[in-house]
Amino acid sequence: MASFLIGAAGFILAMAALGLVRIIRGPTETDRMMAAQLLGTGGVAALLLLAVASHTPSIVDVALLLALLAAFASVAFVRSTVSRAAPSSDATALK
Numbered sequence: 001m002a003s004f005l006i007g008a009a010g011f012i013l014a015m016a017a018l019g020l021v022r023i024i025r026g027p028t029e030t031d032r033m034m035a036a037q038l039l040g041t042g043g044v045a046a047l048l049l050l051a052v053a054s055h056t057p058s059i060v061d062v063a064l065l066l067a068l069l070a071a072f073a074s075v076a077f078v079r080s081t082v083s084r085a086a087p088s089s090d091a092t093a094l095k
Contacts, residue, residue, distance in 0.1 A: 005053035009046040016042025033077045040070030 019042070022035035044063045051059035 002053040005049045009049040009053070012042050012046045012049070016046075029077075029081075033074070037070060037074060040066060040073070044070075 016039050019035040019038040023032050023039075026032040026035060044067045047059050047063035047066065051057065051063065
């Protein structure tokens with residue numbers, strides 16, 4: 001069972017690595033941010049699978065930390081996008 005979970009984690013990482021193409025070639029910043037979120041989600045999934053396969057609970061903590069950092073990255077991206085937009089009543093309310 002552990003070899004199946006490790007194989008599934010490898011497959012998830014391989015599919016998330018394909019998202020690097022979008023990060024490098026993405027036509028817009030939003031495409032690049034979504035690809036970075038894909039890498040974060042794939043990384044969390046792979047780490048959780050590896051934690052179960054290796055019976056190492058500390059890997060779950062690393063996965064949770066990665067998920068938290070990905071959430072902060074999304075918030076920072078949205079806030080920077082809104083601050084670059086034309087000033088409006090909604091944009092000033094977020095500051």
